[in-house]
Amino acid sequence: xxxxxxxxxxxxxxxxxxxxxxxxxxxxxxxxxxxxxxxxxxxxxxxxxxxxxxxxxxxxxxxxxxxxxxxxxxxxxxxxxxxxxxxxxxxxxxxxxxxxxxxxxxxxxxxxxxxxxxxxxxxxxxxxxxxxxxxxxxxxxxxxxxxxxxxxxxxxxxxxxxxxxxxxxxxxxxxxxxxxxxxxxxx
Numbered sequence: 685x686x687x688x689x690x691x692x693x694x695x696x697x698x699x700x701x702x703x704x705x706x707x708x709x710x711x712x713x714x715x716x717x718x719x720x721x722x723x724x725x726x727x728x729x730x731x732x733x734x735x736x737x738x739x740x741x742x743x744x745x746x747x748x749x750x751x752x753x754x755x756x757x758x759x760x761x762x763x764x765x766x767x768x769x770x771x772x773x774x775x776x777x778x779x780x781x782x783x784x785x786x787x788x789x790x791x792x793x794x795x796x797x798x799x800x801x802x803x804x805x806x807x808x809x810x811x812x813x814x815x816x817x818x819x820x821x822x823x824x825x826x827x828x829x830x831x832x833x834x835x836x837x838x839x840x841x842x843x844x845x846x847x848x849x850x851x852x853x854x855x856x857x858x859x860x861x862x863x864x865x866x867x868x869x870x871x
Contacts (some may be wrong), residue, residue: 685857692848695841699756702838706753713746732819741822752831756838758847759791762868778868780854787847802832 720739723730730739760766771779808814810826849866852858858866 685852687812688848689852689858692845695845696760697713699760699838699842699845703754703757706750706757706763709750709753711726711747713743713750716743716746735820737816741816741818745822748828752835752838755835757847758841759842760865762865765868776863777854778865780850783850783867784847784854787843787850791843792840792847795836795843798836799833799840802829802836806830806833 716739720743721737722728723739724736730736730742774782806826806829809829814825814829815821815823816825846866849858849862853863853866
């Protein structure tokens, strides 16, 4: 179990580092939106051959990357929707069992299905050299569609990490410092 908990900690570190990149996407998104507003409403010329369509499309790309890169970390930090109706007032052991069942029955299959469906979607976009529907929009749309693949991979990694911690908790081998992180809220 010690080796598995070490693997879980390594996954958590990777997801945390990736989430920091996502955070920077959020910061850049704010700057791009401000830049878009200033250039559009105050008539400031757009440098580097950019146009309003490209700037607006880059905004939703950045928003997508913000979500994609932070989703695994958000799950680890219990920032996801949780239906506590089944868990509230239950003993810790039951909470671990519910967590394990939720991961095995819902999150892992959802991540696998999403990966299975998004992979051909991204590959087709790449092979076709898909570009924006706007003639003056962004190119290489496969990058945006490929981010879906990454989203499901990161969710799957977070699921594996939480599953390891939940099983360790069920077996009584989870360090106390990880209990709240694993079960969320009051445990």
